[in-house]
Amino acid sequence: MNRQALVQAIAAKQSYLCVGLDTDITKLPKHLQQHPNAVVEFNKAIIDATKDYCVSYKMNTAFYEAMGLKGWAAMEETLHYIPDTHFKIADAKRGDIGNTSSQYAKTFFETLPFDAVTVAPYMGEDSVRPFLEYDNKFTIVLGLTSNKGANDFQKLIVSNTSNDNNLVPTLLQGNTAEYLYKKVLATIAQWGTKDNLMFVVGATQASDLTAIRDIVPDHFLLIPGVGTQGGSLEDVSKFGLNKDGGLLVNASRAIIYASGKEDFASEAAEIAKQYQVEMRGYLQ
Amino acid sequence: MNRQALVQAIAAKQSYLCVGLDTDITKLPKHLQQHPNAVVEFNKAIIDATKDYCVSYKMNTAFYEAMGLKGWAAMEETLHYIPDTHFKIADAKRGDIGNTSSQYAKTFFETLPFDAVTVAPYMGEDSVRPFLEYDNKFTIVLGLTSNKGANDFQKLIVSNTSNDNNLVPTLLQGNTAEYLYKKVLATIAQWGTKDNLMFVVGATQASDLTAIRDIVPDHFLLIPGVGTQGGSLEDVSKFGLNKDGGLLVNASRAIIYASGKEDFASEAAEIAKQYQVEMRGYLQ
Numbered sequence: 314m315n316r317q318a319l320v321q322a323i324a325a326k327q328s329y330l331c332v333g334l335d336t337d338i339t340k341l342p343k344h345l346q347q348h349p350n351a352v353v354e355f356n357k358a359i360i361d362a363t364k365d366y367c368v369s370y371k372m373n374t375a376f377y378e379a380m381g382l383k384g385w386a387a388m389e390e391t392l393h394y395i396p397d398t399h400f401k402i403a404d405a406k407r408g409d410i411g412n413t414s415s416q417y418a419k420t421f422f423e424t425l426p427f428d429a430v431t432v433a434p435y436m437g438e439d440s441v442r443p444f445l446e447y448d449n450k451f452t453i454v455l456g457l458t459s460n461k462g463a464n465d466f467q468k469l470i471v472s473n474t475s476n477d478n479n480l481v482p483t484l485l486q487g488n489t490a491e492y493l494y495k496k497v498l499a500t501i502a503q504w505g506t507k508d509n510l511m512f513v514v515g516a517t518q519a520s521d522l523t524a525i526r527d528i529v530p531d532h533f534l535l536i537p538g539v540g541t542q543g544g545s546l547e548d549v550s551k552f553g554l555n556k557d558g559g560l561l562v563n564a565s566r567a568i569i570y571a572s573g574k575e576d577f578a579s580e581a582a583e584i585a586k587q588y589q590v591e592m593r594g595y596l597q
Numbered sequence: 598m599n600r601q602a603l604v605q606a607i608a609a610k611q612s613y614l615c616v617g618l619d620t621d622i623t624k625l626p627k628h629l630q631q632h633p634n635a636v637v638e639f640n641k642a643i644i645d646a647t648k649d650y651c652v653s654y655k656m657n658t659a660f661y662e663a664m665g666l667k668g669w670a671a672m673e674e675t676l677h678y679i680p681d682t683h684f685k686i687a688d689a690k691r692g693d694i695g696n697t698s699s700q701y702a703k704t705f706f707e708t709l710p711f712d713a714v715t716v717a718p719y720m721g722e723d724s725v726r727p728f729l730e731y732d733n734k735f736t737i738v739l740g741l742t743s744n745k746g747a748n749d750f751q752k753l754i755v756s757n758t759s760n761d762n763n764l765v766p767t768l769l770q771g772n773t774a775e776y777l778y779k780k781v782l783a784t785i786a787q788w789g790t791k792d793n794l795m796f797v798v799g800a801t802q803a804s805d806l807t808a809i810r811d812i813v814p815d816h817f818l819l820i821p822g823v824g825t826q827g828g829s830l831e832d833v834s835k836f837g838l839n840k841d842g843g844l845l846v847n848a849s850r851a852i853i854y855a856s857g858k859e860d861f862a863s864e865a866a867e868i869a870k871q872y873q874v875e876m877r878g879y880l881q
Contacts, residue, residue, distance in 0.1 A: 335697070375693055375700035381708040385669045406693055408717065409659055410744040413619070416659035424665040433692065433717045435739055437746020455719055460694040462721020465784060471753040471777065493755065493777065500749060 314400050314428045315449045316508050316557075319533070322368045322398065323558040327593035330585060331369035331402065331535070333565025334359065334391060335376050340570060342577050352380070355577075356391040359569050362582035366589040369400035369561050371535075392425055400561070402535070403427040406455065411439035418444045429453050431513060431535070434497045438504060445505045451533075452510055454501050456525070457494040459515030459538030467494040498528045507531040514553075516544025516562070522552035530555060536562045546588070550595035558596070564588060598684050598712045599733045600792050600841075603817070606652040606682065607842040611877040614869060615653035615686065615819070617849025618643065618675060619660050624854060626861050636664070639861075640675040643853050646866035650873040653684035653845050655819075676709055684845070686819070687711040690739065695723035702728045713737050715797060715819070718781045722788060729789045735817075736794055738785050740809070741778040743799030743822030751778040782812045791815040798837075800828025800846070806836035814839060820846045830872070834879035842880070848872060 314322075323329050336352050345351045360370065372391065377384035395401050403425065407417040414432075421430040422444075429451035432444055444452035457467055471493045498512055514525055516538040525534070534553055538544040539562050546562060553560050564584075572580035598606075607613050620636050629635045644654065656675065661668035679685050687709065691701040705714040706728075713735035716728055728736035741751055755777045782796060798809055800822040809818070818837055822828040823846050830846060837844050848868075856864035 373697055375697045378704040379700040379708055382669055385666055409690055413657055413659045416663040420662040424663055433719050435717050435719045435750060436742050437749030439744050439746040458720050460723050462723040465721030469755040471755050
């Protein structure tokens with residue numbers, strides 16, 4: 314799915330909701346736990362129940378890998394069940410040296426035909442470029458994450474140089490200093506375009522969104538952390554929406570575990586619908 | 598395998614070589630390419646041929662994931678073939694918010710019983726902690742990587758604060774400024790001990806090793822980038838070895854693709870032996 318199709322889907326559905334299929338086998342409703350293919354059954358029911366209210370599904374690979382081979386198979390089967398009308402994200406947070414990142418790009422764009430994959434920025438340009446080489450696929454780089462640990466490194470103050478020489482004079486120019494995550498956004502925005510690059514921006518820090526939109530006004534932002542992680546959908550929408558929508562707001566646990574009982578799917582639909590109705594208001 | 602056993606293996610074998618099983622199915626010798634389980638056959642032959650010269654094996658998950666289900670099965674089968682006398686590393690470069698990192702820790706410490714997994718630092722403390730909670734397992738955090746992109750962010754100059762207030766005054770204290778990767782090393786060293794924490798340090802930057810040893814004198818360092826990536830084993834050993842050895846030097850392509858023909862295993866053994874002989878010299 315390309316950018317234009319995503320923008321159209323958002324306009325048509327009046328929703329920028331992404332449902333996170335972070336399915337933990339230990340948290341499934343009791344009646345499903347003995348099912349031989351419980352995770353896939355659960356995911357299919359969630360997809361059927363929520364697909365009218367969302368434009369995207371995101372699978373965090375960790376939950377599938379933890380189950381080994383069976384989990385990898387469940388990820389594959391779930392992926393193929395998601396309608397092609399929906400934008401499919403592998404939340405894998407991968408990244409390695411160039412020739413190895415190429416293997417990850419192959420994994421999530423060919424072997425598993427996702428539309429997008431999340432990528433960690435720490436290893437720099439040659440770790441990100443192989444993902445950007447695919448047409449009509451998106452690389453979603455971590456900018457500012459929604460967890461407490463985001464403060465440890467992402468909010469360090471960096472000088473606007475990576476040059477070994479004359480470090481102190483550059484550092485002394487106060488106006489070149491910024492948060493690491495802003496430097497990451499500004500640098501990586503130059504490696505791709507709004508047609509192949511997005512950023513993860515943690516919703517619990519909505520006050521930072523204005524500054525982020527100054528750096529990347531046109532790119533889509535994937536916003537985790539609304540719902541269980543405590544971000545405000547109103548703030549995120551107010552400061553993050555652009556003329557194309559430009560947001561994918563993810564909710565995982567708040568939707569898929571809305572009920573732990575046999576009505577889990579209808580309850581998930583109810584919560585997803587509440588998000589959609591709220592989003593429709595912000596889009597108008 | 599715990600730290601003491603690793604230290605003993607290094608002393609006994611007079612080697613701190615890690616062989617990287619980054620097996621790309623398109624690069625296998627021709628006579629193996631039609632084998633129904635080619636990657637595993639190749640890996641087993643490499644392990645048989647090199648195990649006397651190395652103390653560790655590292656599998657980069659990217660090469661296995663790119664093959665999908667079959668690749669994940671090959672990784673599992675290879676892992677179980679590696680002798681328990683050897684330190685087994687999943688080079689996965691994972692990291693996510695706390696509850697999700699727990700799933701990755703489960704993946705590589707339980708579902709796949711590796712001794713260690715590589716972890717990306719960008720998401721901070723709660724993304725690293727879940728890995729450190731396992732006894733006799735090692736978290737190997739990316740410090741300074743061996744690729745060109747290491748300069749993009751890892752060598753940014755950061756001020757020694759993550760505090761929102763009074764940024765400029767702190768920034769102006771030149772003596773608190775340092776490379777991001779040094780801040781990462783110093784910060785993360787406080788979260789674990791030499792018994793559960795190691796760092797990835799790119800060998801192509803051996804001149805930085807003295808400064809790195811000032812920050813983490815006792816931790817093991819995993820050094821990629823010797824061989825094909827151009828690092829000098831002599832420099833790495835001179836500046837990186839400590840009283841326990843304290844190094845795992847990885848070579849992948851230089852060993853596993855030493856020959857692309859039927860003699861690939863014996864040629865791999867020959868190169869691994871050359872490394873071991875050179876290492877014996879540096880250990881004495």
